[in-house]
Amino acid sequence: MSVVAHLPHRTPTLTDTEAAHPPALELTGRRPLTAEERRTAETIFGEFRADGRYREYVLGCLNCGECTTGCPAARFYDFSPREMLQIAAVGDATTLWDAMQEKIWACCQCYTCNMRCRFGNDIAGIISVMRELSVRHGLESTRRVLAPFNRSLTLLMTVGTQVASDMIQPDFFRDWGPFAAAGEKSWDADPHLLRQAIPIDVLQTTTSSWEVSVQTSLELFRIYEEAGVLDMLRGLDPDLTEMLIDIIEERREEFEEARTRYHSQLAAMHGPVATFSG
Amino acid sequence: MNPVLVLGGGPAGLSAAAELASLGAPVLLVEKEEYWGGNPRRWHYSLLAPDLLPAEEVLNPLVSRVEGAPLIERHLRTTVSRVEPLSSGFRVELKGPETSGWREVSSVVLATGFDHFDSRRKYEYGYGRYPDVIDFKEFEGMIHDDRLTRPSDGALPKRIAWLLCVGSRDVQVGNPWCCRMGCAVSIKQAVEVRQKHPEIDTYVYYMDIRTYGLWEDLYWKSMNEYGVKFIRGRIGQITQAEGGKRLLATGEDTILSRPTEVPFDMIVLASGMEPGTGTKEAAQLFGLPVGPEGFLTPKLSDLNPVESGHPGIFLAGAATGPKAIPDAVTEGMGAALRAYKHARG
Numbered sequence: 198m199s200v201v202a203h204l205p206h207r208t209p210t211l212t213d214t215e216a217a218h219p220p221a222l223e224l225t226g227r228r229p230l231t232a233e234e235r236r237t238a239e240t241i242f243g244e245f246r247a248d249g250r251y252r253e254y255v256l257g258c259l260n261c262g263e264c265t266t267g268c269p270a271a272r273f274y275d276f277s278p279r280e281m282l283q284i285a286a287v288g289d290a291t292t293l294w295d296a297m298q299e300k301i302w303a304c305c306q307c308y309t310c311n312m313r314c315r316f317g318n319d320i321a322g323i324i325s326v327m328r329e330l331s332v333r334h335g336l337e338s339t340r341r342v343l344a345p346f347n348r349s350l351t352l353l354m355t356v357g358t359q360v361a362s363d364m365i366q367p368d369f370f371r372d373w374g375p376f377a378a379a380g381e382k383s384w385d386a387d388p389h390l391l392r393q394a395i396p397i398d399v400l401q402t403t404t405s406s407w408e409v410s411v412q413t414s415l416e417l418f419r420i421y422e423e424a425g426v427l428d429m430l431r432g433l434d435p436d437l438t439e440m441l442i443d444i445i446e447e448r449r450e451e452f453e454e455a456r457t458r459y460h461s462q463l464a465a466m467h468g469p470v471a472t473f474s475g
Numbered sequence: 476m477n478p479v480l481v482l483g484g485g486p487a488g489l490s491a492a493a494e495l496a497s498l499g500a501p502v503l504l505v506e507k508e509e510y511w512g513g514n515p516r517r518w519h520y521s522l523l524a525p526d527l528l529p530a531e532e533v534l535n536p537l538v539s540r541v542e543g544a545p546l547i548e549r550h551l552r553t554t555v556s557r558v559e560p561l562s563s564g565f566r567v568e569l570k571g572p573e574t575s576g577w578r579e580v581s582s583v584v585l586a587t588g589f590d591h592f593d594s595r596r597k598y599e600y601g602y603g604r605y606p607d608v609i610d611f612k613e614f615e616g617m618i619h620d621d622r623l624t625r626p627s628d629g630a631l632p633k634r635i636a637w638l639l640c641v642g643s644r645d646v647q648v649g650n651p652w653c654c655r656m657g658c659a660v661s662i663k664q665a666v667e668v669r670q671k672h673p674e675i676d677t678y679v680y681y682m683d684i685r686t687y688g689l690w691e692d693l694y695w696k697s698m699n700e701y702g703v704k705f706i707r708g709r710i711g712q713i714t715q716a717e718g719g720k721r722l723l724a725t726g727e728d729t730i731l732s733r734p735t736e737v738p739f740d741m742i743v744l745a746s747g748m749e750p751g752t753g754t755k756e757a758a759q760l761f762g763l764p765v766g767p768e769g770f771l772t773p774k775l776s777d778l779n780p781v782e783s784g785h786p787g788i789f790l791a792g793a794a795t796g797p798k799a800i801p802d803a804v805t806e807g808m809g810a811a812l813r814a815y816k817h818a819r820g
């Protein structure tokens with residue numbers, strides 16, 4: 198059917214040398230699984246099906262393809278939410294394992310598929326359940342896929358945002374309009390532009406808005422610890438996890454020092470003063 | 476004997492009225508529009524699936540049987556505005572240009588039919604925004620009058636697509652049921668286009684083809700005699716291309732597992748069948764239950780699909796769910812028989 202223009206998202210054909218030692222096969226998990234991998238795959242499959250969200254998210258599928266039509270990732274990768282849902286609905290341990298090697302990371306969690314799905318599936322949701330499992334089980338491929346994102350991850354875990362103040366450049370935020378790009382110098386000064394970026398009620402500036410207080414940082418980390426996020430991450434990347442713990446330890450010491458200093462100064466002062474505990 | 480009220484003058488209502496008259500029962504036939512024949516007449520259906528008979532050849536005999544029966548008192552542009560139960564039968568208040576006021580009837584046949592899904596609700600298909608995206612009920616009239624030109628520029632299209640299940644089998648719009656007719660009618664339309672203009676390419680986008688029973692023949696013929704092409708997978712979005720000159724259908728070919736973008740000159744949407752507003756009104760008026768889909772529900776849909784469960788009220792046609800003309804006509808006959816039995820006591 199010559200009238201059908203297919204999108205240029207397919208993996209190119211392998212050269213002869215590549216075909217003899219296919220690099221893609223390893224990444225996609227299509228090579229035969231080792232005994233240990235098979236065990237992990239079976240465990241993951243069991244946990245996936247037992248997850249409370251599974252029955253809520255995976256309802257059934259008409260294979261209409263409308264989810265894939267609207268999916269931005271499908272335009273660029275050999276990826277389709279319809280396939281993901283199908284694998285989730287009828288796949289076996291190996292198929293699930295294969296999909297979890299690389300494909301699940303193509304999704305940008307935009308939820309367009311959910312908006313389109315005529316069966317009412319939560320496709321984006323079930324993909325994130327797969328991601329969670331792949332991190333929890335520390336899959337080698339997941340480690341590799343996520344390695345380039347260590348900087349974002351570190352920021353996310355320690356200050357709760359993945360954008361740092363030095364990333365705020367007008368060029369990165371073209372959707373703010375032509376004035377942002379034109380007036381790099383007056384960037385900090387133009388209140389109109391500034392308020393487009395940062396809502397007025399928080400009364401922040403471009404510099405201050407990215408500063409996170411030590412208390413907030415510590416609280417955030419506490420949540421990660423208690424919610425098991427840290428354990429999940431440890432399975433995937435113990436080094437990164439140790440580094441994060443070090444950073445937070447330093448912050449904790451900083452905070453303790455400040456607190457002690459404050460209390461001793463308070464004690465040295467005369468007269469009635471307002472105090473608070475914390 | 477008080478007359479039997481037949482509400483709705485589509486295929487089901489016409490059939491019920493004619494059948495009652497042939498049994499010797501007086502009939503009060505009430506239709507809110509200004510014509511007989513229901514949806515097929517309203518939209519000027521062209522050929523009817525599955526036998527490709529002109530719609531007139533089916534509708535006209537139904538109408539003339541009714542018009543020729545002295546026992547049938549007919550009222551167009553008329554509705555029932557109030558109902559009161561009697562010990563046997565009902566009092567109904569008619570509202571219309573020729574007749575108004577209370578009448579006593581012995582039993583009732585509700586043949587109030589369906590409405591089309593409003594395709595604008597699936598906004599991603601651009602119906603109502605792009606003139607060359609057409610609802611298939613409008614396309615019926617276009618083929619019927621041999622106006623196969625594009626509304627945007629009056630040119631003859633080179634390539635037309637049909638998109639099935641618009642507003643059917645879709646929880647996003649709250650209509651999970653199948654419209655039963657969309658596949659057969661779309662395929663029939665493609666065949667009609669190819670009969671008249673073999674140079675036009677025709678594509679049908681589908682997720683399942685439900686030309687049930689003997690209608691399957693139409694599906695096979697469309698491919699092997701008329702060269703209609705079928706693509707498994709849906710168009711998920713329609714936009715304009717080539718500076719607004721053509722439509723671009725983005726979808727997934729789910730057999731090849733490939734996203735596709737195909738330019739078309741015209742795209743026809745097979746909009747589903749919903750319970751008609753008249754059907755919803757009738758349900759309220761007579762205090763009858765409707766199913767989760769909003770259609771009237773027979774008490775025993777398998778054993779007795781024409782009985783409402785309420786003494787003296789009978790159901791026929793698309794008021795109880797999507798169905799084809801032959802089924803609507805048959806149910807009209809069945810309801811007539813039961814209504815007659817009830818009227819005679």
Ligand SMILES: Cc1cc2nc3c(=O)[nH]c(=O)nc-3n(C[C@H](O)[C@H](O)[C@H](O)COP(=O)(O)OP(=O)(O)OC[C@H]3O[C@@H](n4cnc5c(N)ncnc54)[C@H](O)[C@@H]3O)c2cc1C
Pocket residue numbers: 482483484485486487488505506507508512513514515520522523524525553554555586587588589590611612615656660748751752753754756757791792793794798799800801803
């Ligand atoms: C695009 C399309 C093409 C089709 N083509 C075919 C085909 O080729 N072959 C085939 O077999 N079937 C076809 N059908 C199906 C066919 O249209 C239906 O089977 C048929 O119309 C059902 O008849 P009905 O009398 O039950 O309902 P309707 O045709 O909906 O008639 C109901 C009538 O009742 C009237 N009414 C409703 N409420 C009231 C009220 N409260 N008071 C007074 N009057 C009222 C309405 O105005 C209407 O005239 C097609 C359907 C569609 C959508």
Ligand code: SF4
Pocket residue numbers: 264267268269270271277278303304305306307308309310311320321324
């Ligand atoms: S959420 Fe993921 S799978 Fe769904 S449409 Fe967006 S990118 Fe595609």
Ligand code: SF4
Pocket residue numbers: 257258259260261262263264265278279282313314315316317318320
């Ligand atoms: S949109 Fe829903 S029903 Fe359609 S293919 Fe995707 S998951 Fe299946």
Ligand code: SF4
Pocket residue numbers: 639640641643644652653654655656657658659683684685745747
């Ligand atoms: S009859 Fe065909 S077009 Fe209509 S809902 Fe069923 S499958 Fe879809």
